[in-house]
Amino acid sequence: MRFFEFAGDDTGDKLVMVLRNYIGRAASKKAPVTLNWNGLNQVLKTNGFEIAADYETFKSIYDSNPAVQSMVKNFNADGISLKVPGAPDDQEQSPQQSGKTSQDQVDQIAASAAPQQLAAQG
Numbered sequence: 001m002r003f004f005e006f007a008g009d010d011t012g013d014k015l016v017m018v019l020r021n022y023i024g025r026a027a028s029k030k031a032p033v034t035l036n037w038n039g040l041n042q043v044l045k046t047n048g049f050e051i052a053a054d055y056e057t058f059k060s061i062y063d064s065n066p067a068v069q070s071m072v073k074n075f076n077a078d079g080i081s082l083k084v085p086g087a088p089d090d091q092e093q094s095p096q097q098s099g100k101t102s103q104d105q106v107d108q109i110a111a112s113a114a115p116q117q118l119a120a121q122g
Helices: 003-007 010-029 037-046 055-064 066-071 102-121
Strands: 033-036 072-076 079-082
Touching (some): 010 037, 010 055, 033 037, 037 055, 055 072, 066 072
């Protein structure tokens, strides 16, 4: 039996509160949030939340709690990514989807901006 199964619905509510606070802080900075399981455990521990988060435990909470589902963009064996309003969507620019590395994307942006900058200076 997992901790959340005998802790009651309070576990999901506490997790929602912690995630909302974390999303709020990130939204004020317009920064995306990705936490590995150790990072999430540290955030939970700092907030007085006595649960060891790992993929299986989090998946069970995620599957049973629509509020958690609405705040999580993605999670996998490495950790979680939260939905942060106003943060850039790093999924659209990921190398897996575009076929380019982040350095290739930077080079492409710089190359497209260079002629405009040179024309403006000349």
